[in-house]
Amino acid sequence: MAKSLYIGPYGRWLPIAFGAMTVLGAFVLLEILLRVGVINRYIVPLPSEVLLSLPRIIVEEKVLARCRETAFEMLISSAAVIAIGVPIGVALYRYKALRNALEDWFAALAAAPIVLAFPLFLVMFGRSATTIIVMSVVSGVAPIILKTTEGLVATRPVLLNVGKSLKMTQSQMFWKILLPSALPLIFTGIRLGWTFVLISVVGTEFLINLGGLGQLINDLAERYDMPGTYAAIGFVILVSILFFISLERVEQWLGRRT
Amino acid sequence: MTLAAPSTTHAVQSQSKDNALTVDNVYKQFGANDAPVIAVDHMSFDVRQGEFVTVIGPSGCGKSTLFSIIGGLMGDYQGQVRVGNEPINGPHPAVGMVFQEESTFPWRNVIENVAFPLELNGIGKAERHERAQHFINMVGLAGFEKRLPSELSGGMRQRVSIARTLVSQPKILLMDEPFAALDEQTRLLLGDKITQIQQELNQTTLLITHNLTEAVQLSDRIVVMTYRPGRVKRIIDIDLPRPRTSDVVSSAAFGKYVAEIWGDLREEASRGMADSESHAVKDAARG
Structure with a gap:
């Protein structure tokens, strides 16, 4: 007899609870390993210390102001990747020769570790928000182009x-059929593109020690405030999630x- | 050359004044001139005002090519297709098309799908929804106006497509195997719905199908096509009483028509099957 697929009234919450318990369990295990000395406490802080330092980081390090800076760079970059990526994707769809010539290059760009080229961008745009935004746009635009096409x-x-x-008409065809039909895949591209943008914004802020949350992690690491560093990393991860x-x-x- | 057999019960009337649609000596080939594939070979027939005509033929006989030509989606053919006396060159507003594949817009709900052609014509929302509602009721989808196509069955989605075509009030309803993907029972019931709509609107209709039961259930006349190249083999009058419902399938007359058409089609379908098998063997030999 086929098994029932009914998972009960709490079935929906069980996976979420299981996921949360797994993370909690990992923290407890780490805490124990650190406290008994299996892992060096000077390199890895206690999870309880990290948790307790979170309010301090939020208040003393002006996390909200830094969030605003990161959010601003994110906003500009996110808008730019759509403004650039979608029209290029449409052009690749319209002109097959262009698609044949460039599609593989954009696929390569999507897979390239652009962050390693940060010295080049620093030379071109200086240690500024422009560098962060340009690098993030270059990192995030390719998936949007590819998924739009x-x-x-x-x-x-x-x-x-x-x-x-x-x-x-051609215009009606585009706006009323092609675009709505392609929208779910375009959005998949946007989700991927924005993921790369977020990684790039925070990563570049960290690398060039400028701006919002990325710089905060860099600052705390340089001060060797390990609980603070990990708390800041945890905060960024939480925002990303x-x-x-x-x-x-x-x-x-x-x-x-x- | 047309292979209209002597038993043809209805002469081609390409010059008749009451013709809503005339297919006049249409010829279409694909491929290069040295190895052409003739899809439609000098086909001629007509559809009179308010008449329901079905073109039937085996798979691969050129039915869908003919559908695309009449619908104006395919150019570069010889002969002429006329709506009334006007030769058509590209999609014509008098011809409303219903496609074989599911063709509702998944991002629009039922009423927005049906009202779509009116939206293109710049008709205001209130008016277009009122007009769309009339056709939604007609196809039996009242109560489903706000549903997305993904929430409907295949038969319901096809009814949405039919309502969307009817909302433009086309002179000729052109349908390409609209029930091909549906089960036999749904097909019979939708046939009832189509018959009812056709009679209510006195809608001139041309149906392309390979389904014998569907063809006899719905039609006033049936154009039987040969297998490749697609020619008119025979045109048969279906003299079954109207109003007609799916109950007609149990009548002796219905069975007689089905047997008669199958008699014509059997040879064509066998040729089609042999052709497919020979292609499969060649493909397998090529690896």
């Missing part, structure tokens, strides 16, 4: 035939409409 190419021919049978969960929700919502 992929989404447009994947538009079902029958939908285009409906458009043709209704004598739709919330950011990605929101994007995933939007992506799922769009996915249901295709």
Whole structure:
């Protein structure tokens, strides 16, 4: 007999609770290993110390102001990757020769560790927010280009035939059929692109010791405030998780409409 | 050359004044001139005002090519397709198309899908929704207006497509195997719905199909096609009483028509099958 797929009234929360308990368990294990001396406490701080230093970091290190700086760079970069990536993706869809010539290069760009080229960007744009934004745009634009093209190419021919049978103009065809049909894949590209942008913004802030949350981690590490450093890293991870969960929700919502 | 057999019960009337649609000596080939594949070979027939005509033929006989030509989606053919007396060159507003594949817009709910052609014509939201609602009721989808296509069954989605085509009030409804993906029972019930709509609107309809039951259940006349190259083999009048429902399938007359058309199609379908098998063997030999 087939097993029932019913997972009970608490089934939805069980995986979440299990995930949280696993993280908690790892922290407890780490705390024990540090306290008994298996891991050196001068290199890795106690998780309890990290947790307790979180309020101090938030108040003394002006985390909110730093968040604003990082958010500003994120906002500019995120808008720029869409403004640049989507039109290029559309152009690659429209002109097949262009797609054949450039698609592999954009795929290579998506996989390239752009962050290693930070000295080049520093030379070009100086130690400034512009460097952070330009590097982040270069890091995040490729997935949006590729997914935009992929989404447009994947538009079902029958939908285009409906458009043709209704004598739709090229512009109507794009705005009313191609773009909505490609939107879920474009959004997948945006989610990937923004992920790269966030990594790049914080990473470059850390590398060039400028700006918001990345610089905070750098500052704390240079002061050898290990609990503070890890607390700041934890804070960035928390912000990232919330950011990605929101994007995933939007992506799922769009996915249901295709 | 047209292979209309002597038993053809209805003469081609390409010059008749009451023709809503005329397919006149249409010829279409694919591939290079040294090795052409003739999809449609000088086909001629007509559809009169308010008539339901079905084109039936085996898979690969050029039915879908003919559908694309009549719908104006395929150019570069010989002969002429006329709506009334007007030759068509590209998609014509008088011809509303329903496609074989599921063609609703997944990001629009039912009423937005149905109202889509009206939106393109710049009709205000209130009016287009009111007009769309009329056709939603007609296809039996009242109560599902706010549902997305992903929340509907295949048959319901196909009804949305039909309502979307009807909302433009086309002179001719052109359908390419709209129920091909549906099970037999749903197909019969949707056939009832189509018959009801066709009679209510006196809608001139041309259906392309390979389904014998569907063809006899719905049609006033059936154009039987040969397998590659696609020619008119025979045109048969279906003299079954109207209003007609799916109950007609149990009548002796229905069975007689099905047997008669199958008699015509059997040879064509066998040729089609042999052709497919020979291609499969060649492909396998090529590795």
